[in-house]
Amino acid sequence: MSSIGTGYDLSVSTYSPDGRVFQVEYAVKAVDNSGTAIGLRVKDGVVFAVEKLIQSKLLVPGSNRRIQTVDTHIGVATAGLLADGRHIINRARDEAENYRDTYRSPIPGKAIADRVGQYVQAYTLYSSARPFGSSTIIGTVDEEGPQLFMVEPSGVYWGKQVAKTEIEKLKLSEMTALDAVREATRIIYTVHDDAKDKEFELELSWVTVDNKRHQFVPTEIALEAERIAKETLNADMDDD
Numbered sequence: 719m720s721s722i723g724t725g726y727d728l729s730v731s732t733y734s735p736d737g738r739v740f741q742v743e744y745a746v747k748a749v750d751n752s753g754t755a756i757g758l759r760v761k762d763g764v765v766f767a768v769e770k771l772i773q774s775k776l777l778v779p780g781s782n783r784r785i786q787t788v789d790t791h792i793g794v795a796t797a798g799l800l801a802d803g804r805h806i807i808n809r810a811r812d813e814a815e816n817y818r819d820t821y822r823s824p825i826p827g828k829a830i831a832d833r834v835g836q837y838v839q840a841y842t843l844y845s846s847a848r849p850f851g852s853s854t855i856i857g858t859v860d861e862e863g864p865q866l867f868m869v870e871p872s873g874v875y876w877g878k879q880v881a882k883t884e885i886e887k888l889k890l891s892e893m894t895a896l897d898a899v900r901e902a903t904r905i906i907y908t909v910h911d912d913a914k915d916k917e918f919e920l921e922l923s924w925v926t927v928d929n930k931r932h933q934f935v936p937t938e939i940a941l942e943a944e945r946i947a948k949e950t951l952n953a954d955m956d957d958d
Contacts, residue, residue, distance in 0.1 A: 729845040741849055742842055742871055748851030749798035753918060754881050754909050755784065756902050757795060757855035758888070759866040763895035763926035764857030765935075766795040767902035769910055770919045785921045785934070789814040791824055791858050793923050793932035798852035806854050806869075810834050827858040827865030835869045842871050859930045881909045895926050899935055903943040907951050920944060 726732055727740035734740065753769035768784045784803065785795045788810045796803030813833040817825035834854065841847045854869040884905045893901070899922055906920060922935040922943070935943075 730842055730848055731845040739842070745798075745849040745851045745871055748802075749853045752797045752799075753784075754906060755795045755797035755853070755855055756881060756885070756905060757857050757866050757868075758885070758890060758893075758898040758902055759857070759864045760890050760893040760895055760898045762864070762928070763859060763898075763924050764793070764864045764866050765895055765898035765902055765924045766793055766855065766857060766922065767899075767906050768795050768797070768921040769906045770921055772917045772919055779919065783921060785923045787932045788830070788856075789818075789824060789858075789932075791860065791925060791930045791932060792827070792830060793857050793925055795855040795857075795921075795923075796852050798850075802850045802852035803854065806834065806838065806850060806852060809837050810854075810856070813837075824860065826860045826862070827856065827867060828862075830858070831856050831867035831869060838869055838871050857925055857932075859925045859927055864925070864927065881905055884908060895924050896939070899924065899939060900943045900946055903940075904947040904950055907944075907947040 726734040726738075727744070730739060730741040732739075753771045755769070756767045758765045766785050770782070770784050782800055784797070784800070785793060786807045788794050788807060792810075792814060794807050794810060796806065810830060813830060814825045817823075817829065834856065838850055838854075842849045849871045856867045856869060858865050888901055890898070903920065903922065910918060920940070922940050923932060924935055925932045
């Protein structure tokens with residue numbers, strides 16, 4: 719019996735004959751069609767970089783951010799459906815607030831990832847709900863140092879295979895947060911698909927060991943990283 723056809727994708731609680739859950743696969747596809755989101759854990763912090771595709775030239779620059787602060791020491795980057803990502807971020811904020819009220823201390827990275835992961839997974843269990851079409855990268859600096867987690871309803875997702883390949887080349891344990899900003903920017907420019915005829919807005923943020931606060935990367939550092947990335951990309955094209 720073929721698993722392709724109507725009927726098996728009407729509910730998240732329905733398995734196809736070969737054991738697939740099509741609605742979860744659709745959620746992953748929604749992430750695949752979005753811009754790339756990257757999280758890098760280095761020796762002195764965590765760096766986020768997001769390729770936010772500009773859907774309309776009428777949008778105000780800086781609006782609809784895909785990188786948000788959940789708690790003072792926690793940053794989150796999302797890829798996929800913007801509204802779904804916003805809902806997950808709001809849930810993460812609720813969990814962080816609840817932990818502070820209960821234990822009178824900031825929530826650890828592992829705890830926030832576990833709570834958000836359980837919440838996201840609940841939407842893959844019931845026929846009255848659908849999976850979130852958004853992947854979430856959670857980064858923090860806590861007592862255990864820099865922490866980075868991926869929350870996915872159906873496994874880890876790196877945005878694009880090119881991005882994953884580029885990340886695997888890096889010696890993250892030897893890099894600083896400033897180095898990671900430059901490398902993440904280079905990777906975003908490398909994987910950006912000009913054929914889609916869509917401009918993009920680069921978002922960069924970090925949490926460092928020095929201040930343990932999630933902040934957007936200062937403008938002058940971000941602009942310098944973009945300049946270097948563009949020069950590197952143009953040099954590679956000239957060599958080809």
